[in-house]
Amino acid sequence: MKKLVNDPQHVVTDALVGVEAAYLGRLAVDHEHRVVYRADAPVAGKVALVSGGGSGHEPLHGGFVGPGMLDAACAGEVFTSPTPDQVLAADQHVDAGAGILHIVKNYTGDVMNFDMAVELAEGGSPIATVVTNDDVAVEDSLYTAGRRGIGVTVVVEKIAGAAAEGRRDLSAVADVARRVNDNGRSMGVALTSCTVPAVGRPTFDLAEDELEIGVGIHGEPGRSRGRLGTASEVAEQLVVPITDDLDFTGAPVIAMLSGLGGTPLIELYLMYGEIARILGRRNVTVARTLVGNYITSLEMAGCSLTLVRADDELLDLWDAPVDTPGLRWGA
Amino acid sequence: MGSRADPGTVEVAQLVAWLETFGRLVHEERDHLTALDAAIGDADHGLNLDRGMRAVVERLHADRPATVDALFKTVGMTLVSTVGGASGPLYGTFFLRFGTAAGPVDELDAAGLATALRAGVGGVVARGKAEPGDKTMVDALEPAVTAYERAVGSGPEHAAAAASEAAEAGRDATIPMVARKGRASYLAERSAGHLDPGATSSALLLRALADALAGTLPETTDGRA
Missing domain, CATH: 3.30.1180.20 (Dihydroxyacetone kinase; domain 2)
Known part of the structure; x- marks a missing residue:
């Protein structure tokens, strides 16, 4: 193995130090819980978008945190889902009282950990969840864990992020996210x-x-x-x-x-x-x-x-300004 | 033997011994569990569960709760926050539901243990949405609890031994199964012919219970009467 690392066991922790240094003032990092979140969070009156998953897919998800997209992203170990306490910490950092949308890729571990976080949450805003499952390589049937969530997650995060930035309410933001995934x-x-x-x-x-x-x-x-x-x-x-x-x-x-x-x-x-x-x-x-x-x-x-x-509405949301490390236009 | 615990009940100390034994078995079988997972999953089951159970045992040594519900809340939350993947929520849910069903008591009788085990397995089924035959933990846990319930009248030690045997039979029965849940399901028919790693660690959980209760109830042990 030939990689730019200090200790192979600490890659995620060390990378988050770099994320914080590179985007000082724009992104904040909770190192204990491995959460990347908007430095200006919570954003008043806005539905908060929280995603996360295993690391190793960068810029997904931490690189899509910022105005017009995610409010927070939980970084699991490489290719391992984050744990419920990470998700709870992310929710608490960004909850502005207008509701929280969890965007979860359809993998058994990711779905269970985000589900548990919702069950364990005490107080705080209502939480809605959208699970992405766009990978046509997997048969979607009763006999599998269902289609995996892959590329559509980026489009869901962008479009739902624009809807939330436009101050749509939680159910409307969740609806538009599901519409993107379904299509x-x-x-x-x-x-x-x-x-x-x-x-x-x-x-x-x-x-x-x-x-x-x-x-x-x-x-x-x-x-x-x-x-x-x-x-x-x-x-x-x-x-x-x-x-x-x-x-x-x-x-x-x-x-x-x-x-x-x-x-x-x-x-x-x-x-x-x-x-x-x-x-x-x-x-x-x-x-x-x-x-x-x-x-x-x-x-x-x-x-x-x-x-x-897509349709005209989804294209308008796609074109809306976004300002994240991984995706930036109009801002 | 008058200082021994009542053979009809299981005290918090014995439940802690169950968890310690499970931790030891997981540690001993760590590489085997990980190798099973490498064949049909993502090669981390033994590593993750070993890390989680070590954290559980450390927590319990630092601060042992006095009641069954508090004990298993600590266990469940520790596993949920340290194991990750799917096994964290699944084992975490098992112990959380087990503790909630047991309630704020300092001992369980045979029937109370049955109720708690049944609630724990119900939690795993609800969390993972798996049914018997899907090649998961449920294939070891479900027959184990059923065997425990059938043997409940003979006391917790014998019932736990019956549960352990049933769990191991259920584990072995996963070999020909085609996985329908979890990452192994992406392999479809290619998952057949492999032992399920989750069912294997679940059989260790019941083996640990049987071992922890065995010998603590000498009145019912052969050669000791």
Whole structure:
């Protein structure tokens, strides 16, 4: 393992020291509970947005804390959900009395820990929860833990953040978050594995000419493993399962192509060109685009495509100002 | 043997011994639990549970609550805040519900222990939404509590021994199952053929209960009468 760390067991703690130093005055860090929150929290009259999850997906979630997006994010250990006491601390830091929205990615541990936090909360604002589950690589059935929450989480946090900034009430903010999730689908591919620092060796093995299709953001297995083809072929493997799952024609679409941490931007741009061509051929109209590293898996090479079937209201919320380390415009 | 505890009741000290024994078994089986989890999950079950139970035992040595509900509230909250993942909330909920059902008492009789165990398992089912056959902790816990309830008339020691045997049978029965909950469910059919790590640690929980109660009730032990 070759990584820029002091002690592999203390990566999350040490990274939060860096987050605090880098965004002094904009973000505050509760080191005991590993919570990143808006320095100006609680924001009067505003529904507070709290998310969190395992670390290793940066900028998700701490990098999306700031005006127009999250109020607080709990950082779990690498690829491990945060604990209820972390969530409770995050809620307390940002609760302005107007309600709290928990945005939770659909993983068994994350859902249970956020659920317990809600049960253990004493006093404080009412809490609503939105669980994201957009990964089409997983069969959504009674026989699985359900689809995993991946890229749509970024879009949910942005759009719900704008709704909260506009002083909509808790149920309205939760409704718009659910609408984004219900209309979002994602699919990812991995070219290489990643190495959890505390483990020290790659999570899985992938041969030089192989591709994991439908990989999870923790290196979970995908739908299948295949030979790595051209970018054009990989783009088909991303777009087809998404557009087979939901009709994206006849509405403005938000498209996000996120790198998984180890793929250079030049390859992401190249890939997006292929994706845009295929979407055009399938009569999908992309209204807004995001290409970069937004939800990653440490140093995994590969990418994840997210499409959201939007409307004018969702586009307005998408376009509203946002000022976070990971996403910033109009501010 | 007049100084021994009433064989029909379980005192706080014996419940603490249960937790200490569970902590020791988890520590001894840490690498095995983690290896089981590596096959169908994310390779951290033994590490996480060992960390949590060590924290529990440290807390209890520093400050031992006097009543059953307070004891298990401490245990549950400590696990919830130290274990993480899914096993933190699941084991945390087991102990929290166990304590709430037991109430502010300083000992449990056989039936009281049955009620608390049943409440604990009910909490795990509610938290994880798993049913028997889903290849989870429930596959060890559910038959264990049922066996305890059937044997409740023979006293807590014998009932706990029956529960432990049933938990181990339930654990072994998870091998051919296809996982329907948790991270293992993403593997679908590929999860069959593996022992479930959660059911394995749950069998240790019942083994610890049986071991902690065995020998503390000499009147019912062979060769001691």
